[in-house]
Amino acid sequence: MLTGLKRAWESRAARKFRRNRMAVAALAVIALYLAVGLWVLSVDGLKALGDSTGWWNVRSAPLVDALSTEQAGAVVGPLEEPGFGIKPRPEERLTAVKARLDDLGKAFRLRARGGEDREARIRAALAEINYGAVRVADRPVEELRAQWEAVKRQYDTIAESPNLDRDPAALPALRDLEAATAALFTEPGGVRGFLQDFRLSLGTDRQGRSIMVKAVYSIKVAIQIGLVVAIVATLLGALLGAAGAFFGGWVDYFVVWLYSTLSSLPDLVLLGVLVFMFTGSVFDDVNRPYLSLVPLYVAMCLTFWIGPCRIIRGEVLKIKELEYVQAATAIGFSRLYVLIRHALPNTLHLMFINFSLLFIAAIKNEVVLSFLGLGVKSGTSWGLMIQESTQQVINGFYWQIGAATAFMFVLVLAFNILSDALQDAFDPKHVG
Amino acid sequence: MPAGEPVLSVRGLSACFRTDLGVVTAVDDVSFDLSAGETLAIVGESGCGKTVTSKSIMRLLPERNSFLSDQSRIIYHNRPRRRAAAKDRLPPGEIELAHADAPTMHHVRGARIAMIFQEPMTSLNPVFTIGWQLDEALKYHTDLSRRGRRRRAVEMLRLVEIANPEQRIHEYPHQLSGGMRQRVMIALALCCEPDVLIADEPTTALDVTIQAQILDLMAGLKARLGTAIMFITHNLGVVAQFADRVLVMYAGRVIESGPVRDIFHRPQHPYTRALLDSIPRAGNRHRGRPLATIEGIVPSLLNLPGGCKFADRCPRRRENCVEREPALEPGPDGRPVRCYYPHHEPRVAEPGGRT
Numbered sequence A: 001m002l003t004g005l006k007r008a009w010e011s012r013a014a015r016k017f018r019r020n021r022m023a024v025a026a027l028a029v030i031a032l033y034l035a036v037g038l039w040v041l042s043v044d045g046l047k048a049l050g051d052s053t054g055w056w057n058v059r060s061a062p063l064v065d066a067l068s069t070e071q072a073g074a075v076v077g078p079l080e081e082p083g084f085g086i087k088p089r090p091e092e093r094l095t096a097v098k099a100r101l102d103d104l105g106k107a108f109r110l111r112a113r114g115g116e117d118r119e120a121r122i123r124a125a126l127a128e129i130n131y132g133a134v135r136v137a138d139r140p141v142e143e144l145r146a147q148w149e150a151v152k153r154q155y156d157t158i159a160e161s162p163n164l165d166r167d168p169a170a171l172p173a174l175r176d177l178e179a180a181t182a183a184l185f186t187e188p189g190g191v192r193g194f195l196q197d198f199r200l201s202l203g204t205d206r207q208g209r210s211i212m213v214k215a216v217y218s219i220k221v222a223i224q225i226g227l228v229v230a231i232v233a234t235l236l237g238a239l240l241g242a243a244g245a246f247f248g249g250w251v252d253y254f255v256v257w258l259y260s261t262l263s264s265l266p267d268l269v270l271l272g273v274l275v276f277m278f279t280g281s282v283f284d285d286v287n288r289p290y291l292s293l294v295p296l297y298v299a300m301c302l303t304f305w306i307g308p309c310r311i312i313r314g315e316v317l318k319i320k321e322l323e324y325v326q327a328a329t330a331i332g333f334s335r336l337y338v339l340i341r342h343a344l345p346n347t348l349h350l351m352f353i354n355f356s357l358l359f360i361a362a363i364k365n366e367v368v369l370s371f372l373g374l375g376v377k378s379g380t381s382w383g384l385m386i387q388e389s390t391q392q393v394i395n396g397f398y399w400q401i402g403a404a405t406a407f408m409f410v411l412v413l414a415f416n417i418l419s420d421a422l423q424d425a426f427d428p429k430h431v432g
Numbered sequence B: 001m002p003a004g005e006p007v008l009s010v011r012g013l014s015a016c017f018r019t020d021l022g023v024v025t026a027v028d029d030v031s032f033d034l035s036a037g038e039t040l041a042i043v044g045e046s047g048c049g050k051t052v053t054s055k056s057i058m059r060l061l062p063e064r065n066s067f068l069s070d071q072s073r074i075i076y077h078n079r080p081r082r083r084a085a086a087k088d089r090l091p092p093g094e095i096e097l098a099h100a101d102a103p104t105m106h107h108v109r110g111a112r113i114a115m116i117f118q119e120p121m122t123s124l125n126p127v128f129t130i131g132w133q134l135d136e137a138l139k140y141h142t143d144l145s146r147r148g149r150r151r152r153a154v155e156m157l158r159l160v161e162i163a164n165p166e167q168r169i170h171e172y173p174h175q176l177s178g179g180m181r182q183r184v185m186i187a188l189a190l191c192c193e194p195d196v197l198i199a200d201e202p203t204t205a206l207d208v209t210i211q212a213q214i215l216d217l218m219a220g221l222k223a224r225l226g227t228a229i230m231f232i233t234h235n236l237g238v239v240a241q242f243a244d245r246v247l248v249m250y251a252g253r254v255i256e257s258g259p260v261r262d263i264f265h266r267p268q269h270p271y272t273r274a275l276l277d278s279i280p281r282a283g284n285r286h287r288g289r290p291l292a293t294i295e296g297i298v299p300s301l302l303n304l305p306g307g308c309k310f311a312d313r314c315p316r317r318r319e320n321c322v323e324r325e326p327a328l329e330p331g332p333d334g335r336p337v338r339c340y341y342p343h344h345e346p347r348v349a350e351p352g353g354r355t
């Protein structure tokens, strides 16, 4: 095993691959994505285990908890805030202030309805205001309310100003207002503060959820779909193609008929129909979020095996005429054994390349299907993010679509570079 | 096993292919015996059915478009014999292979009748080490332990004269030269101690010096292991030096057979004689004269002539030759020959060879 690994590392293909800087960088990027995906997956697992057994509470370790399904759905700030702390136009800065003041106002208005424990109710409502780690300052309600009213008056005067852009006095006033608003809250420090900055770094969506957390969390979804679909579809295609080529006769007729028929339908239509078949079944149940990806897996696996099947069938047709296959038969092995143990391993390089192509295809198709409302149903994904951002784009808010696209672009690009490099490295016709 | 007793008896073997132009009979009514420890050479022009004969015995012809006639009998004589931990799953006695079922063939192939191919470059699987490939065959046919199999693999490589077998065992086929790969193929074929080794032009793809080494190796192994060898070749020089008996084939038929000395000294069939005359030789007999060749080409299997298949090219042809095909009958010196007018006189020349 170890000598095998050493041999692989020293092989011509591996040396050629390592000399390709882009390919190594792409591999590093993919490794990073994989690590993040694995991280999210294990945090979710730990959390579920902790919740059911009571052995630990992941939520008390903010760094560990930063990326999880729960966090991807958590409200961390006002709605549709831009990222990088940029508030380019004064109007938008004013809107952000107003959003925070309104949230407080809703809580204070509870008082108007009167009743015994109104103080307590207001307290509870204030405590619920939660922008990630930012909480309402811990002060007596009355004091806070007075302060709030002062800030609100300050806001009103600025809001009345007809043109914020041109008034030279407006900008300092706006800065004062922002400082005064911030004083109503306690900014977290240390790890929590850092996490809050991280969450707001790419802004928030229409429900005030962190775009950054959503985009990073979606890595897990993408890799899950990519891996499952690429592995299953490649193996399925390889087995069918190899069996058809090796056994010939009606097996081959059937395989060729099956993939010709399926490939005469446009991929997307086929995918849509297959996914649609699952609507209303157990896999469509909000109470079983862990099953929600199964329709996607099934549809893509049933669609994507065609590519590898074609290629591997062609290769096995060639290999089975080679003498080592005959020689293996002459040793006495059965045909099935010769196929699996001698012919298939010689198509491994093709399987690798097909795997990486399908991985990308699966991720891209997840986005398309989610955009059409047929894809990911629970949690989030790049496709869902892009779908959500359609209305935002009309309003000129590009953070969500930008983040989802950029994260996906990097992964797809890295995989393209990698599969190119793999093809080069394994192709015996390329010398060097 | 005592020498002289047959290990393999082929009777009336006919192999047919279904082609788009109809059924062709590539091998027609071939019969011969192969005795323990004997080397039988099969010679003949390209396309005369040598490979089809050997593949029929191994039952390696494509099942889809080929079949053996119902009269065909390929009898393997399974005699009790001490083997190194072989899984003996075949009943003793005569085993008919021409129509045997798949499990029987799995036990016969490799373990009792082994085969090496012409092209050493592609006869080994490129993705596995040679040790792995030897081990795989031993695992399938013997009860040896892991360690025992390894010892045997090393021993086999040493037997075929590969230097440093302990290291070579970890190497991949592409790290070996053509000659070494053919040695490994021989080791692979012999590792389960088969009774019969079929070698289909095992040296044709190698250069001349390596050819000689491989042939010497096979001759040595034959003497040591007592394996019967069925040797297919174009090279009559090799036949003279290496074979005990010769089977001459033409257009899918046996036309003459006999001990190697008789074939070379007193060939009876005009084709055999023409074949021997076309061997280039050292010495001055041919200086200044063109090498003798056989005029014409082998008839197509799709429309074979009715009478003697060699009639078109035969210098001794007479009227009746084309009417009915001659049978394989004892000729002037008692050996079977398929000709109405066989040669009686011995051939003047010395047997050809690598001189």
Ligand SMILES: Nc1ncnc2c1ncn2[C@@H]1O[C@H](COP(=O)(O)OP(=O)(O)OP(=O)(O)O)[C@@H](O)[C@H]1O
Pocket (backbone or CB within 6 Å): B017, B019, B024, B026, B044, B045, B046, B047, B048, B049, B050, B051, B052, B053, B062, B065, B301
């Ligand atoms: N798969 C096949 N389908 C149809 N005909 C075949 C097939 N294989 C062999 N034949 C026919 O059988 C005949 C004998 O072929 P074979 O390979 O046995 O010749 P050979 O004596 O081994 O020749 P060579 O010396 O070139 O190897 C050929 O003329 C060929 O037409």
Ligand code: SF4
Pocket (backbone or CB within 6 Å): B270, B271, B308, B309, B310, B311, B312, B314, B315, B316, B317, B318, B321, B326, B338, B339, B340, B341, B342
């Ligand atoms: S039978 Fe006639 S044609 Fe045929 S080989 Fe003999 S002499 Fe020649």
Ligand SMILES: [Mg+2]
Pocket (backbone or CB within 6 Å): B050, B051, B052, B200
């Ligand atoms: Mg041949």
